[in-house]
Amino acid sequence: MINVVVLGLSIPSLINVAGNEDLNITVIDPDTIDSAVLEIKAANTDITVLEQHHDRINTDILCLILATNLPQNQTIILSDQTPDFEQLKATGFRARGYITPSQHDKLVKAIRAVHDGEAWLPRRLVADMLNHFAAGDLG
Secondary structure, eight states, rough: OEEEEEEEEEGGGGGTTOOOEEEEEEEESSSSHHHHHHHHHHHHSSSSEEEBBBBSBBBBHHHHHHHHHOOOOOEEEEOOOOOOHHHHHHHHTTTTEEEEEGGGHHHHHHHHHHTTTTOBBBHHHHHHHHHHHTTOOOO
């Protein structure tokens, strides 16, 4: 069973639970980062899926806090545009996946990949990261 916490009201519609009985989905709508962390911890979460832009919570900061306080949790960010190096840097390089608009239909596949220890990053972001690392710009 993969315990998935979703923070963002549009995300559950992207996860077809039929045929994915091994996903235990919990939807949360916290008001603060602290309450989000408590709810994510209580759900014994493996994967947290965050909408990049949330009304009340800075998802970049939440991603960093989750990585620091719940190392078994991996975070995927549902992005409204192709992410760049600066966006990944804002998470402290802790986001393990970014789902771009053209990949929304691949969310379940990304959840499984990240749960299996892989990253789910757009190829342009990987190339951008490699360029920064090669130039010695590690953030």
